[in-house]
Amino acid sequence: MSEGPPDPDAGHPRLEESQMWNVVSYLISGPVLFGGIGWALDRWLGTGFFVPTGILAGMFVSLYLVWVRYGTQK
Amino acid sequence: MSLNVLGSLASADGGGFQTPTTSEFYQPLLFDGPLAITRPAVVLMLSVGLIAWWLIATTKRAAIVPSKGQWATESLYGFVRNGVARDIIGSKDFLRFVPLLFTMFVLILVNNLFGVIPLIQYPTMSRIGIPIALTLVVYVTYHYIGIKRVGLGQYFKGLVPAGLPGWIVPLIFVLEVITFFITRPLTLALRLFGNMFAGHLLLLLFITGGQYMIINGGIGLKIAGAGSYVMAFALTIFEILIEFLQAYIFTLLAATYIAGSLSDEH
Numbered sequence: 251m252s253e254g255p256p257d258p259d260a261g262h263p264r265l266e267e268s269q270m271w272n273v274v275s276y277l278i279s280g281p282v283l284f285g286g287i288g289w290a291l292d293r294w295l296g297t298g299f300f301v302p303t304g305i306l307a308g309m310f311v312s313l314y315l316v317w318v319r320y321g322t323q324k
Numbered sequence: 325m326s327l328n329v330l331g332s333l334a335s336a337d338g339g340g341f342q343t344p345t346t347s348e349f350y351q352p353l354l355f356d357g358p359l360a361i362t363r364p365a366v367v368l369m370l371s372v373g374l375i376a377w378w379l380i381a382t383t384k385r386a387a388i389v390p391s392k393g394q395w396a397t398e399s400l401y402g403f404v405r406n407g408v409a410r411d412i413i414g415s416k417d418f419l420r421f422v423p424l425l426f427t428m429f430v431l432i433l434v435n436n437l438f439g440v441i442p443l444i445q446y447p448t449m450s451r452i453g454i455p456i457a458l459t460l461v462v463y464v465t466y467h468y469i470g471i472k473r474v475g476l477g478q479y480f481k482g483l484v485p486a487g488l489p490g491w492i493v494p495l496i497f498v499l500e501v502i503t504f505f506i507t508r509p510l511t512l513a514l515r516l517f518g519n520m521f522a523g524h525l526l527l528l529l530f531i532t533g534g535q536y537m538i539i540n541g542g543i544g545l546k547i548a549g550a551g552s553y554v555m556a557f558a559l560t561i562f563e564i565l566i567e568f569l570q571a572y573i574f575t576l577l578a579a580t581y582i583a584g585s586l587s588d589e590h
Contacts (some may be wrong), residue, residue: 268580271573275511280501311495315520318485 266320273316280312281305341509341536344528347375349450349521364448371434371448379430401485404575412579417586421579424465428458429575432516439524442561447520447567452513459513461576512577519570523563530556 281304288304291297353358382393390398404426409418432449439447449455471479483500484493530552537549 258405261582262412264407265414265580267585268412268576271356271577272584277501278501279507280499281509283502289474305555309494309497310551311492312500314492315485315496315499318488321525 269320273320276312277309278315280308280310280315282307282308284311341533341540344532346526346527348528351446356430362451363446364454367438367444367446367447368435368454370444371431371438375430375434392534397556400430401426408572408575408579413583413586421582424461425575425579428462428578430573432458433568433571433575436520436571437564438564439520439567440527447524449570450521450524452517453514455513458516459509460575462512462581463509466577466581466585473586507552508581512555512574516570516574519566523559523566527556527559527563530559 284307285301285305288300288302288307291300293302349364351363353363353366354361379397382391382397386394405418405422408429409422409425410509412418413421435448435454438444439450474482480501483504488496534549534552534556535547537545537552541549
């Protein structure tokens with residue numbers, strides 16, 4: 251138990267914890283964005299397979315980005 | 325579901341139970357139309373006056389040995405300053421963001437708690453415009469400090485983490501832009517709004533439903549009405565917890581976004 255001023259270089263102890271909330275944003279953005287692009291392509295070309303492809307691609311890109319940002323050692 | 329059951333049970337003897345709808349949230353007190361002075365506007369102004377009075381009254385004669393009021397204000401301030409701002413933004417830059425974060429936290433907390441305080445009983449944040457206004461402040465702040473720190477071009481370049489294979493960079497870039505400029509503010513505002521809106525509607529349903537069943541129902545419905553009040557009580561306790569939590573999460577995320585704009589990688 252040492253009293254005194256807190257260590258000025260203590261850094262951001264809770265930042266990583268709170269960044270978990272950002273992961274949610276990424277996981278929403280990806281499927282919605284690429285699914286939306288797929289939907290637009292389907293409307294334009296009269297096909298039906300771009301929506302599921304877009305959603306899957308969006309999930310892939312989201313998960314990949316989350317892994318790159320928060321899952322790897324810097 | 326239960327809404328319809330209550331309604332159909334009650335409508336046996338004419339009149340019937342009016343389930344609360346979203347129109348309950350629009351309550352003009354003076355005038356009508358876009359310039360109406362509504363109940364949330366009055367509650368919001370009341371909260372600002374109350375907060376200002378409280379903060380001035382408890383810190384005007386600050387003493388080494390604090391009074392109860394001063395102690396409460398200092399604990400709350402210390403919580404936002406140390407528990408949110410310093411821990412997340414870091415000890416180098418956090419101090420200039422403490423006023424913003426503390427103001428947001430107290431304003432949201434008091435307005436949320438107004439949702440269950442008798443006679444006021446209106447969570448201001450259940451009107452979507454008010455969370456949007458608060459979110460805009462956060463939105464402008466974190467983009468401004470990010471762009472000011474590294475410049476506009478570098479800000480957009482910095483959105484994509486370094487060292488990715490070239491073919492995926494455009495995809496990631498689009499995703500990051502959407503996340504930073506649309507999803508983040510949208511979820512920030514909608515989370516606060518949705519929680520307050522749904523909670524208030526739920527309480528309204530249990531309380532008005534219970535009242536209707538007790539007044540108009542037979543013996544069975546009277547018992548069900550009492551049960552409805554037990555639920556209303558339990559949900560009120562739960563709602564108070566949510567109100568604290570939402571004020572905390574809003575402040576926490578605002579601090580996280582600011583911290584992201586201040587650090588090298590977002």
